[in-house]
Structure formats: structure tokens, C-alpha cells
Amino acid sequence: MAEKHKTEWRVVVGRATGIVVLLGGILLAAGLCNASAPPDNSVPSIFDPRSTPAESISHLSRFVLAITGLIFLVVFSLLLYAIVKFRNSDANSNREPAQVYGSTQIELAWTIIPILIVVVLFLATARVIHAIQDAPKPATAVEVTAIGHQFWWEFRYPALGIVTANELHVPVSDSAHPTPTFLKLLSADTDHSFWVPQLAGKTDLIPNRVNGMWIDPKQTGIFLGQCAQYCGTQHAKMLLRVSVDSPEAFDAWIHVQKQSVNRDDREVTGRQVFETTACVNCHAVGGTNATGRFGPDLTHLMGRSTIAAGAAENTSENLRLWVQNPGAIKPGSLMPAMKLSDADLDALVRYLETLH
């Protein structure tokens, strides 16, 4: 009987060690994966911040991780020690151990120490909350209104008179001349959440409510994110791209966006298809009679690298497929299949490709 207990115990220890090694391996791999994240920001890790709010969150997070990691190590060691040391063995198997009912001193100790830890964590947290939420808006800030729709993003720059969709352009902000972007967050239908992990934490877009957040990206490039509040069937493909531009590139982008569409009379058939079918009920093209607001503004469609809120690359084939059968790319999206003839479809796609 005693022998059996012993072998049983060995098996337990063996397996437990195996599992700890396995878990350790997983965590290590995670760390490596994190460390070797590709430089093109394709992995939107929260520990790879590129903007002040994300950075201060990352700092706080590392601090909290360190403290909780320490607590874990201490308590886990105690647990492991208890399991190994106080297991049932041959020497003591036939008598009951000393019956201990408790100790007020020990209870006080493990009440007061955690309270002190809580105080430290709370103060550190309160500081960061204040720093991020109550940050003053400088006069040089760019203001953008982001409106969540099922299942795409509308971005309006009220001071600049620009309306675009899904791909947010903001200027890079350097500490000498900060040009942060302040976002006013609204929703046209259900709840959404704006989350680009490398730039800031998420904030929800809630109908009938005005929320706000800000970013001040320190580096140019494309930053990825997506809707983080379940908003309906295609919540998964409500992707977000933030293009952080150099000041010159941002000015150039503004210049293009402010223009109405170039009249390209070569594609008059396509334009006619666009303007005489249901397209115009939902989509706007600046300078034409297409003024719908239910779907994304298409005035400068070709300036965007993706369509359908990031669900597909912006190519002729994808545009054609999207217009013909949106369900093939994004089943459940609110864009209806247009059921056009092949000739009309080709003409329409050619027209769309003139919208630079």
C-alpha cells in the first residue's frame, strides 16, 4: 500500500513537471514571437506601442505584470511546497496530523500585505487613467469624427471638409511639434469599438452617445486594428487601417481628398450605370448627383488600398466580385448584390477605377 502511494506520487510529480515545462515553453515561445514581431506592424501587439496612450498603458501593464508575476511566484512556490512536503507518506499514514484551526496573526498578515499592494497598484493606475483621459487638446490637434456603421468606418474631418472610409489618415506627431489626432466617436447603428492596439486602448462607439479618444503616433506606417465590440453578423470583417503619414504626405493626402472627383468622360457608360442604379442610394461621389450616406463615400475610392472595410485588396477583380456578389467576400454585409449584366459590371468597375 505504502509502495503504491510512493509510485503514484512519482507519477504525479513527473506529470506535473512535464506540464510546467510545457507551459514554460509556451510562454517562452510567446515571448520570442513577441520579440521577433515583423517590423511592418503586421502583428498589432499591445506591447509594441507607437503612440503615447499605448505607451503609457504598456508601461503600466509591465509594472502590473511584474507585481502579479511576483505574487504568482510566491504563492505558487508555497502551493508546490505544500503539495510535496505534506503529501501522504508511509511514515504518517496511520495517524491524523496536528489539528490547527487558524491564527489571527497570520490572517492579519495576509490581509494587510495584499491591501498595501492594492494601494500601490491603485495609485499607479489612477495616475495613468488621469494622464490619458484628461489630457488637454492642443490647438495643433487634428480633429476627426469616426462613425461606426454595420460593418465599416466613416471618418470625417470637419475642419477640412473631408469624408472618407475605413482607412484613417493621421499625421505623425513629434514631441517638438505635437500634432495629436483627437477622435470623436459616434455610431450610426449598433455598438462598435475603435481599437488599434499599437496606438491606443479601445473606446466604444455607442449610438446616442459621444465618446472621445486621442492618439499621437510617433512613427509613420500602416497600423492595423479592428472593431472590438460585437456589432452584428460581419463584426469580424470590420477592419481598421490607420495610415500615419509624414507631414508632407498628410498635406498631399488632404489636397487630394479636398478635390471633387475628376470628370473622366471616357467612362460615361459606367458612370451612367452607377448613377441610374441603386448605388447612389447609399454611396456618395463628390461633385456628382450620387449623395447617398448609408455606405462609404466613394469619391476617392482608388486612394484606398482595401475595400469592404479591409476585407479585400482594392483590385479590379475584387471590385467586380464585390459589386456582383458581396456575400462572396463578406457574407451578411449590408451591400446588396447588384445583379448587373457583365457589360454593365465591367463598365461600372472601370468607372470606379477613375475615382482617384
Add this chain to the structure above:
Amino acid sequence: MSSDAMAIHAAEVGAGRPWVQTLHEWVTTVDHKRLGILYVLLALIFLIIGGIEAIVIRIQLMRPHNDFVSPQVFNRMFTMHGTTMIFFVIMPVMFGFANYLVPLMIGARDMAFPRLNAFGFWLTAFGGLLLYFSFVGGNGLYGAGNAPDVGWFAYAPLTSRAFSVGHSTDFWTIAVLVSGFGSIATAINIITTVLCLRCPGMTLSRMPLLAWMNLVMAALVILAVSPLTAAQIMLSIDRYLGGHFFDTQAGGSAALWMHFFWIFGHPEVYVLVIPAFAFASEIIPVFSRKPIFGYPAMVAATVCIGFISMAVWAHHMFTIGMNSMANTFFVLTTMIIAVPTGIKIFNWLGTMWGGRIQFKTAMLFCVGFLFQFLIAGLTGVMLGTAPFNWQLGNSYFVIAHFHYVIVGGIMFCLFGAFYYWFPKVTGRMLNETLGKLHFWLFFIGFHLTFDTMHIPGVLGMPRRIYTYEPGRGWDTWNLIIGIGAFIQGLAILIFVANLVFSYFRGSKAGNDPWDAWTLEWSVSSPPPSYNFASIPTVSSRRPLWDRKHPEDPDNRYE
């Protein structure tokens, strides 16, 4: 045994009677033990269903751009998985154990209100049936039904008629409403039983911790389920009587629903976890061969958690744009609740310290619980840090965290409770070899799935997406998560096989297989009708210890 008792016993065994009569007895029963068993069986059935839904979710996400199920089906799966597991698995199974054990442990012959007890069970059962009827009836009875797809917390305005056509949301609302009434009924019953039916000598300070914790749980049920019930009624008014509580298109407030839901939702976490604490508080002492360390501190910590849990709800809402003062307040309350929770973990450790720990399957599950609940608590502190939450909220990190609580914490305790009390309920032991296999498979599967699941959250993967883009560093993790899910599924199958096998072929348990100390082990297994031929009298927290060690009874030290 008197001839009456013999007759009752024969009736219970049901030898040679038509099955209809047996069925009739179970359907019309008001006996707390039978209702307890019914609750547990109901929960086990829904556990299998909810588990299958989880497997579907994980298969779909095993690789990017997978098309195993459509987005519509995926959204229904996660809604049904969450609703099922919370309302129709964990809550009923906890009520089942409370029903079965509380009267036995406090020396009572039944619950205070046996008929209310049966009423509560059947409301819960029919609530569950109603929820699943949505698969047939969601779009009406003319064919393709659909299940609710609004997520288990059903944020407004997705539930309004503009965004949720058909009746799927109504099935969800009414199912939760109906089972909620059942929960409130059972909670009232538990409170009354614990307060009024304790046997002579069992003062509140001598009551087993299981009874204490179920008392606190029941109080929380009344406080938490009531606002949810109110909110469901308001939602129905919105949908059918032209109300605008949550109808944002007519000036209603989406945030109002969030407040209503989470002022239910957070105490609900403790409604689920406190009974799990209760199991651990009974099992760990018996297999450590020591009384629970710091009984008064345990009681105080439980009551404390009960109170504080009513003031933390908005930490589920850090991202909705509350002002910095509100966020700071909820950070504080959330962090404070870690203190009494920590006290509990330390007291369980203190109980094991200096003991003679027997690693029966029940104890293995409880040790697994301690390890995992420690991690769950610490990731909870991370999520309670509002700025960290702005990143982690609604990401896979949250999913990993609360599955760590619900699977790693609650389910592990629950399995421990099955292995510990199955002999009492059936008179037969669960097979230990199968039990250890169940434990290790489930342990490995659990860690593969839920340790890994933290990582895609940190890498920016939001919850509730039916597919994701390749190249974001999420692919491998999701594959591992899926593999772990299958291993857990296999472990559950072994568990169910063990239940069935041991029920028919398990070795006889006897009255007291674990050499335990609470009153349920003083009666036969299964316990006779009305439990105690004569009501026992107790003079300490461990009445059976006193009987076994008359030379050194507990009441000298308490």
C-alpha cells in the same frame, strides 16, 4: 429499519414497477435529493450541448479564413454557448449540489419549501428548453429557425427589432427571464433553509462552510438576478409595447442596458464561484486531514466578497467612455475584492500546510483549482487596471481570463465535488483510475487551450470574430487552442463514461468512504428519505470528528 422505512426504501428502489410510475415519481417529486439530482442531470445535458458549441467555435477558428460554419452560425454558437454555460449549466449544477447537500449538512430533513423547490427546478428546465426551441422557432415555425445571435450579454441596440428581426432574441429574453424566476425561488429556499432548519447545536458559527457560502450565493442571486429580470422585461416592452428604454433610435440608452446587465453580470460571477469555493472548503480539509484554516476569516471573506461584488460591475465597461472619476472608482473596488479572495486562497493553503494530503481525484481537482484560480485572480487584477483593460477588454485575453475562472476554477471544483459526493448520492465510488485519467487529460487540455488563449488577445485579436486575417501572429495560437479543446472534450467523455460505469459497477461506498467530518457522512449512501431518522445534535463544526475522537473533540478549540 422499521417496516415503514423498509417500504419507503422499496419504493425508492422501484423494483418491479412500471417505468411510467418511476417517471411520474421523479416528475412530481418535491424531495430535495431528487430535485438536486434532477438539477445536476439537467446541467450535464446542457454541458454536453454547450461543449459541442464550443468545439464548433474552435474548429472554425483553427485556421484563418476558415469556412467550417457561416458567420451567422458562428454568432449563434457563441451566443448559445455563453448563455447555456452560465444559465443552464453552472447555475443549475450549483443549485443541484446546494439542494442535495445543504439540508444533509445542516441536519435537516428537506428544504424549507419543497414545492417551491420543485417549481424552481421546472422553471429552469423549461427555460432551457425554451432557449433551445429557438433553433426551430426563432424565425417562426415555417422552416429555417435560428438561435439568438446577439451575444450572451445581448448589448442594446443589437437586440432591438431594427437589428434583430424574428423571434430569436425573444427566445433568449424569455428563457433567461423564466429561468431567472426559478433561480430566485431556489435562492429564497436556500436562505430560508439555512437560517431556519439547522439542527440543535448548529449555530451559524458552527455551520459547515458549504452552507455558509451557499447562503451568501443565494443572497447574491436575489440581488443580482432581479435587475436582470427587470431588464429583460424592459427589453420585451421595447420590442413589443413601443418602449424606448434601450432603443437608441428613439432616444433610449445603450449604456443603460450595459449597467443593468453587468450589475447582474458581475455578482453572477460570484454566484457561480462561491459554491465552487464551498466545494473546495469541504474537500481540501478532508483530504488534508485538518480542519479548515481560519474558519471565521473564511466566513468573513465570503460575506465581504458578497458585498463588494455589488460595487464592481462597471469594470466590464471601462471602454464605454465613462469619465476618469468613474473609471478610477471601479478600479479601486475591483482591486479591493482581490483582498478577500486572496485571504481564501491563503486559508486553503494554510489548511494543506502541515496536513497529510491524500491525492484522491477529488483532491487533485481542488489543487488544480487552487493553481488556476490563483492565475485567474492575477489576470483579473490586470483587467481591473482600467488602462490595461482598454487594451485587453473584449480581446481574447478576457476570454482566457474568464474561462480560467469558470473552467479552471469553477469546473475543477465541480469535478472535485462529483468525485467527492458521488458515493454519497449513489452508494458507489467513482472509478479512481478513470478519474485520474479524466483529471490529467482535462488539466492538459485546459492549459493548452486557455494558457495559449491569452496570447492572441495581447496581439490584438478581439473576441466574437468568426474569422481573422492571416499574418497577424494569431494562427498558431488558435490552432493550439483548438487542439486543447478536443482534449478537454475527450476528458469530459471519459468523465461521463465514468459516471455511467460507476453507477452500475462501481465499488460499494459505505456511509463514510473519505473518513469525513460533516453530517451527510453519518447517514447511509444514498441517504434515506427524510435523511435523519432522528435529528442529530452537534457541538462543533466537525460533528463526525467529535464522534470519531471523543477524547479530543473540536469544541474544546473553537
